[in-house]
Amino acid sequence: MKKTYEVLSSLLERTMALQTALVLFEWDNETLAPEDASSYTNRVIGVLSEEYYRIITGDEMGKAIEACEKEEGLSDVEQAIVKGAREAREDLICVPSEEYRENAQLVADAVRVWTKAKKSEDFDSFAPTLEKVISFKKKFASYRKKDDQKLYDVMLNEHEKDFNSELLDEFFSQLKEGIVPLLKEIKENGKEIDNSFLVGGYPVEKQKEMAEFLAEYVGFDFHKGVLSESAHPFTTNLHNHDVRITTSYHDKMDSSMFSVIHEAGHGLYELGIRDDITQTPVGQGTSMGVHESQSRFFENIIGRKEAFWEPIYGKLVELYPDKLKKIPLEQFVEAINKVEPSFIRTEADELTYSLHIMIRYEIEKMIVEEDIDLEKLPELWADKYEEYLGVRPENPSEGILQDIHWSQGMFGYFPSYALGNAFGAQLYYHMQKEMDFDELLRTERIDVIRNYLKENVHQFGKMKTSREILKDVTGEDFNPEYFIRYLKEKYSKLYELS
Amino acid sequence: MKKTYEVLSSLLERTMALQTALVLFEWDNETLAPEDASSYTNRVIGVLSEEYYRIITGDEMGKAIEACEKEEGLSDVEQAIVKGAREAREDLICVPSEEYRENAQLVADAVRVWTKAKKSEDFDSFAPTLEKVISFKKKFASYRKKDDQKLYDVMLNEHEKDFNSELLDEFFSQLKEGIVPLLKEIKENGKEIDNSFLVGGYPVEKQKEMAEFLAEYVGFDFHKGVLSESAHPFTTNLHNHDVRITTSYHDKMDSSMFSVIHEAGHGLYELGIRDDITQTPVGQGTSMGVHESQSRFFENIIGRKEAFWEPIYGKLVELYPDKLKKIPLEQFVEAINKVEPSFIRTEADELTYSLHIMIRYEIEKMIVEEDIDLEKLPELWADKYEEYLGVRPENPSEGILQDIHWSQGMFGYFPSYALGNAFGAQLYYHMQKEMDFDELLRTERIDVIRNYLKENVHQFGKMKTSREILKDVTGEDFNPEYFIRYLKEKYSKLYELS
Missing domain, CATH: 1.10.1370.30 (Neurolysin; domain 3)
Incomplete structure (x- = not known):
């Protein structure tokens, strides 16, 4: 049987590979991808980020994290990785999968809409998309929020943990x-x-x-x-x-x-x-x-x-x-x-x-x-x-x-x-x-x-x-x-x- | 319940997304990626192609294909897609997953080795890698070969179906x-x-x-x-x-x-x-x-x-x-x-x-x-x-x-x-x-x-x-x-x- 930590490690390897692919698509989108590609490529991006979601929120991952949290003798680095995995999971497990996917596609589209709006100096053409982005963002924050935490603080903590x-x-x-x-x-x-x-x-x-x-x-x-x-x-x-x-x-x-x-x-x-x-x-x-x-x-x-x-x-x-x-x-x-x-x-x-x-x-x-x-x-x-x-x-x-x-x-x-x-x-x-x-x-x-x-x-x-x-x-x-x-x-x- | 064809379609969407990511990595590798990135990026490529392998050879895919093959009333395009899925699956299901992954990583490395060997006009530095590539290629062909088909014909058919x-x-x-x-x-x-x-x-x-x-x-x-x-x-x-x-x-x-x-x-x-x-x-x-x-x-x-x-x-x-x-x-x-x-x-x-x-x-x-x-x-x-x-x-x-x-x-x-x-x-x-x-x-x-x-x-x-x-x-x-x-x-x- 595989060691407890190895089980987690190989699940994390899969999530990291998907994230790396998403990073590459984003890079490519901003620097090189042809203009008409977006709606087709965004489908791919949506599927990959759903795949990431599926693994990180899945039962297998949950069990692997829990097992590692109980395990003694893990190194400092391994413990930090387990903690990181736990946090990544908690960020997502509260978000319904359909909404997660929709949001990923929306954001990919929104960047294109913003780019055009900026070029044509036209805020109105961006506003409806921005509204959708905000609405998702608030909904996700409300899923993640703890006790009487402000929604804005939830968003802040995604980027800066120790502040409010x-x-x-x-x-x-x-x-x-x-x-x-x-x-x-x-x-x-x-x-x-x-x-x-x-x-x-x-x-x-x-x-x-x-x-x-x-x-x-x-x-x-x-x-x-x-x-x-x-x-x-x-x-x-x-x-x-x-x-x-x-x-x-x-x-x-x-x-x-x-x-x-x-x-x-x-x-x-x-x-x-x-x-x-x-x-x-x-x-x-x-x-x-x-x-x-x-x-x-x-x-x-x-x-x-x-x-x-x-x-x-x-x-x-x-x-x-x-x-x-x-x-x-x-x-x-x-x-x-x-x-x-x-x-x-x-x-x-x-x-x-x-x-x-x-x-x-x-x-x-x-x-x-x-x-x-x-x-x-x-x-x-x-x-x-x-x-x-x-x-x-x-x-x-x-x-x-x-x-x-x-x-x-x-x-x-x-x-x-x-x-x-x-x-x-x-x-x-x-x-x-x-x-x-x-x-x-x-x-x-x-x-x-x-x-x-x-x-x-x-x-x-x-x-x-x-x-x-x-x-x-x-x-x-x-x-x-x-x-x-x-x-x-x-x-x-x-x-x-x- | 989802329609038979939709089940297959959503599985195929996942395989297509992974393949598209692999294409993008390959493009990036040939045109832009920094020199020292390869061993780390190849790990990602290995995991993604294993993920592809997992879905295409999985039981879910097998059942979805079979169900579609029995389904009546599929359009010509749908039938062609089912047939394509069957062929993609048969190409891989005979290859053990470990070997599939090893080969994917090997090929990614091999391109780098070849590039250097060509630059330094040194066939000997490429030969051991080439030998490994050939050995995988032959092994895979032997898994795929039908009856008394020649190994070379199996390889040929990957690129050109109707020839020997x-x-x-x-x-x-x-x-x-x-x-x-x-x-x-x-x-x-x-x-x-x-x-x-x-x-x-x-x-x-x-x-x-x-x-x-x-x-x-x-x-x-x-x-x-x-x-x-x-x-x-x-x-x-x-x-x-x-x-x-x-x-x-x-x-x-x-x-x-x-x-x-x-x-x-x-x-x-x-x-x-x-x-x-x-x-x-x-x-x-x-x-x-x-x-x-x-x-x-x-x-x-x-x-x-x-x-x-x-x-x-x-x-x-x-x-x-x-x-x-x-x-x-x-x-x-x-x-x-x-x-x-x-x-x-x-x-x-x-x-x-x-x-x-x-x-x-x-x-x-x-x-x-x-x-x-x-x-x-x-x-x-x-x-x-x-x-x-x-x-x-x-x-x-x-x-x-x-x-x-x-x-x-x-x-x-x-x-x-x-x-x-x-x-x-x-x-x-x-x-x-x-x-x-x-x-x-x-x-x-x-x-x-x-x-x-x-x-x-x-x-x-x-x-x-x-x-x-x-x-x-x-x-x-x-x-x-x-x-x-x-x-x-x-x-x-x-x-x-x-």
């Missing part, structure tokens, strides 16, 4: 108190940073060359990774030996540079997962917040530092001599850090970025907890942008349609971006005790930083939660003060505030 | 009798065709532009298709709304042009399958021979005609003015039809091509039926090339390692290439009674030819065998005389033979 909206309300109010006055000071101070030279005259072919260079420079391993193009940059992985990132190329050339460093940061996380847990239920980044902490660590904390660019700015000038040969390094670094309230989250500077997230957080809560009329969303969105950022989007494609997430049913996900900023800053202040970032960057020793993160964050996958990682690494629980301190120090210096 | 080696021996001897004297006449006749201008100075970027143009020109629909790059050009499809072709770019510029027309021919076949049978066991091209008849119809019978190039040669000259502005259309058409015995099958001219196939056919029979020592293969290969084509490959990469097929376990496949030539010629002579090819091509009405093939060949998928198609379309059984007549007429004119 009470904690987040407090977090965002701290951010608001820190950022809004700082933004005001910057505006009033009057220092103008010119970043107009970053726009126009940067051929896509050269941007591609730079994107590949940067990914490799921060340590993204092309023997285990791929860089492609898609409308909305993202990272995905089949396992820790196949991690894929995308970017998109625009007139403003720093856009693709920083999106590539960002996605490479996500990629490094997945590449850093240990071999003994990849292809298991704990073999992925532990939460979206920790994922963003890594991507934004590379993009912003490291990637926008002068010391990062010191050794490689010459290469950039060489690529675009007509544009950059008269721009000294210092001016370039100021430009890529310019604070400027704007419409598009992914293009936002590091300071106003969290305000973009706050707006989405407030709207998500209204959608989920207050049943707000979807027709009012574009207006509500514009109002909030005007209030917090002082800019009002004129069309939905630079407003509510800008992000793919809601079409994928990802509610409760956006807060992770802000949490990630805060996690990253907390890690950064701790790491400064052990290493001199400027010196390492100047001497092209990013590997030291990367290896520290691999050792202390990446390798564990889902075996630790975000707050466990913060405690183990920094010796203290989640503390957003570091992020606010980071912003104040950085922007006071850049904008020469008193 | 007796028929093929006769076919190849007819070809030999037709081609060898013709080749001799051409050599003795002394007419020299200069095709040296096709080599060198054709930038890859422009070759890509031409490849896309040609695919679209022959009717490959990019709303339902993709063109990518891979080491070895191939066609695959997820269903009839997602068909993918690849090419590779070389110094000799006609190489990518004709490989794209060839693969587009395969692609048109899969795009032409009816909507009501796609994603079912009969929703693919019926046999490799018929597939090759379509690809080589477009590549050679149409694609190398002067009338084909008349309307578009100007575009080619425009792309490469330095190379082609002094080359008149007639000279270009002679060059792309030049007969020249050579090492590489995929680069072979239309006349000597079938000799390349004959060599593989003879060697395959020795491997399968005579247990020949693999170490001797490179030598044997070289001897046969010297005998039939008068050229002797100096290294295995331009000899025995040139083709991917054997690494994939595709024995009994090569004959389809020669059969395809013959099927295509038989169709061509029949179609000439109904249409004027030169006139259609000159006036850019390829759609008439394409639609005829869609109507009479493509749409049926596996619902008719190759010989049934030939009978239904041309009114006679398979007859290789047409192909020999085609070659004689074409090359007598080109080389001005008496």
Whole structure:
């Protein structure tokens, strides 16, 4: 007879294989699949995710998990895998199979509908689909919710286990108190940073060359990774030996540079997962917040530092001599850090970025907890942008349609971006005790930083939660003060505030 | 209770989804996947193909097929699907599940091993893997074989149902009798065709532009298709709304042009399958021979005609003015039809091509039926090339390692290439009674030819065998005389033979 753990292991192997196939279909859909394929391919995706559902919720799996939970002598890794399997099962066993399948197909369609709506700047054509996505999302959350848990908190916990909206309300109010006055000071101070030279005259072919260079420079391993193009940059992985990132190329050339460093940061996380847990239920980044902490660590904390660019700015000038040969390094670094309230989250500077997230957080809560009329969303969105950022989007494609997430049913996900900023800053202040970032960057020793993160964050996958990682690494629980301190120090210096 | 047919249909849907996923993994592996991913991804592929095996050989499937076979009132399409399911099941139910899985993983590895061996011109590093592949292939054939069927015929029937080696021996001897004297006449006749201008100075970027143009020109629909790059050009499809072709770019510029027309021919076949049978066991091209008849119809019978190039040669000259502005259309058409015995099958001219196939056919029979020592293969290969084509490959990469097929376990496949030539010629002579090819091509009405093939060949998928198609379309059984007549007429004119 097979050993107890082996029975579970071979069932999990089947679920992992199906999930990996689903990841590949999603990747293919976003990067390559022909336009007319979707309805046929979505059928396949529906069947595969039903197959996954069938195994994870099946009796065999239930018995195997229970047997392993009683088993003594399992290793720590095996115990973590059993726990991961239990959680994956509980997420789904409360959802009726028909609804599960319908939702999977709906989401696949919804991404297409969103893509078209965004292109044609037409929120109304997306609203009915969004409504269906929301309705499924709420229904599933109501199945999963425990006791008097809020529906929104259920959604949040899919991406970030140790948090709830009470904690987040407090977090965002701290951010608001820190950022809004700082933004005001910057505006009033009057220092103008010119970043107009970053726009126009940067051929896509050269941007591609730079994107590949940067990914490799921060340590993204092309023997285990791929860089492609898609409308909305993202990272995905089949396992820790196949991690894929995308970017998109625009007139403003720093856009693709920083999106590539960002996605490479996500990629490094997945590449850093240990071999003994990849292809298991704990073999992925532990939460979206920790994922963003890594991507934004590379993009912003490291990637926008002068010391990062010191050794490689010459290469950039060489690529675009007509544009950059008269721009000294210092001016370039100021430009890529310019604070400027704007419409598009992914293009936002590091300071106003969290305000973009706050707006989405407030709207998500209204959608989920207050049943707000979807027709009012574009207006509500514009109002909030005007209030917090002082800019009002004129069309939905630079407003509510800008992000793919809601079409994928990802509610409760956006807060992770802000949490990630805060996690990253907390890690950064701790790491400064052990290493001199400027010196390492100047001497092209990013590997030291990367290896520290691999050792202390990446390798564990889902075996630790975000707050466990913060405690183990920094010796203290989640503390957003570091992020606010980071912003104040950085922007006071850049904008020469008193 | 579900209707009998619906039970089968939903089981088949699951097998189709798994097969589609396997196709996508294979596509991804050949075109994009990072180098180090294979051993991890192959695990996934192994599990998915085992999952497929589990369903197709399971009791549920067996009962569903039997129930449908007894059911009255099924439509023709439904009956064909039931029959297809029965055949797919019988192919596998005789193979033990462990062996099935091992073989799937082995083949995935073997392609990687072959790729490296070819690159390093080292047959010895591939031989042990090839030996394993052959051993599985033979074992599976022995499980499948009926009565006193030859093992090689079992392999052949996987790709071409209505044929056996007796028929093929006769076919190849007819070809030999037709081609060898013709080749001799051409050599003795002394007419020299200069095709040296096709080599060198054709930038890859422009070759890509031409490849896309040609695919679209022959009717490959990019709303339902993709063109990518891979080491070895191939066609695959997820269903009839997602068909993918690849090419590779070389110094000799006609190489990518004709490989794209060839693969587009395969692609048109899969795009032409009816909507009501796609994603079912009969929703693919019926046999490799018929597939090759379509690809080589477009590549050679149409694609190398002067009338084909008349309307578009100007575009080619425009792309490469330095190379082609002094080359008149007639000279270009002679060059792309030049007969020249050579090492590489995929680069072979239309006349000597079938000799390349004959060599593989003879060697395959020795491997399968005579247990020949693999170490001797490179030598044997070289001897046969010297005998039939008068050229002797100096290294295995331009000899025995040139083709991917054997690494994939595709024995009994090569004959389809020669059969395809013959099927295509038989169709061509029949179609000439109904249409004027030169006139259609000159006036850019390829759609008439394409639609005829869609109507009479493509749409049926596996619902008719190759010989049934030939009978239904041309009114006679398979007859290789047409192909020999085609070659004689074409090359007598080109080389001005008496």
